[in-house]
Amino acid sequence: MALMISHFQWKPLFKKERLPGWKISFYHKGIHYEGIYHKSGEIEWGSTYPPHDDEPSLKSEIHELMLFHIYE
Structure with missing residues (x-):
């Protein structure tokens, strides 16, 4: 089950x-x-x-977002 992350931002x-x-x-x-x-x-x-309890799922979701944004 994916957690709800909102307003995700990243910068180098x-x-x-x-x-x-x-x-x-x-x-x-x-x-x-x-x-x-x-x-x-x-x-x-x-x-x-x-x-x-939320940290493993959050890390997974953040990793997916970073793969999409950085390693596209």
């Missing part, structure tokens, strides 16, 4: 660079999350961490 960590990572932000269940999406697919969460 460094100007004119596609690597090594991207800043991401989105809303889930009305809570704003930010983090860094690394080339390896790992997510370094900002000050707000998602609930433990």
Whole structure:
């Protein structure tokens, strides 16, 4: 079951660079999350961490969004 992510945004960590990572932000269940999406697919969460039960599904959905936007 996919979780509902809204207002997903990403931008490179460094100007004119596609690597090594991207800043991401989105809303889930009305809570704003930010983090860094690394080339390896790992997510370094900002000050707000998602609930433990939601994290695996959120990571999967974010990975799919990044594949679509970055590696198209």
